[in-house]
Amino acid sequence: MSGPYLYDEGPEALHTGTPRRRNGLLLGIFGGTVALAVAMVVALPLVKGSGEEQAREAVGVFLAALEAGDTETAGDLLCQAERDRGEVGDVLAGYEHPGDAEVVGVAEGRLGDQDSQEVRVRWDDGAEATLAVVLEDGPRVCGTSG
Template identity: 60%
Template sequence: MAQGPYLYDDDPAPLHTGTPRPARALILSVIGGTVAVAVGMAVGLPLIKGSPEEQAREVTGVFLAALAADDVETAHGLLCAAERFRLPPEAVPAEYAPDGAGEVTGTTDGEVDGAPAQRVEVTWDDGTTSTLTVVSEQGARVCGTVPG
């Protein structure tokens, strides 16, 4: 330590004078809080965004409403990347809604290239049905149709 004149009469006080406390409780509480937040997000996210079935019904309903209103840009934007690349906006109604207006009548679980997907059944005004495939691609996106 340095010798010499000090501003005060006493030597400089040591910075840490108390007995050291173990940080075990703090570390465990931080880890426990992180785990609680992660579990809360995993449980709460489907409640906020909806189940895959709900998301598929919603996006298909918006897609069909856009086609019924001749809003091809919105309908084209709701397609998956492969379908947007394959079809120009003007071709979407002929490919996806050749029978006029449609209504969502059911959903089932499916798979596309090993990834989970939803198959959404649509009933058209003339009574025919078709199935739209909805995949998760930066949100739910329509990615194909098969006549019923």
């Protein structure tokens, strides 16, 4: 090599030491990623609530929307099969009942080929019904009995 150099000694190799392996760092990064993934899976039910809590909440909002005459919110909480039955207003008429409703119990169930939560509701006049709640992009009301 030729040419003017800034220092008289000439160019030196920048990395003259022996390379070190960083296996511990890589293992730490992968181990931390796995630990974070496991922690997120464990924490998800704590954040979203159990299936029973989600079903109670969805039915509570659904019944409050019906009582307030908010067909848009109540219609959004219906499953696709219920919305496909006809006009949302006509479908919601099957769920309406005068008076205040209260969720009194939730049990595991099955609706067709889907797992569901069977939510028992009691109105202040003593009438009872069971609403099936399925998971379709969140909990959705999908049928009633009673």
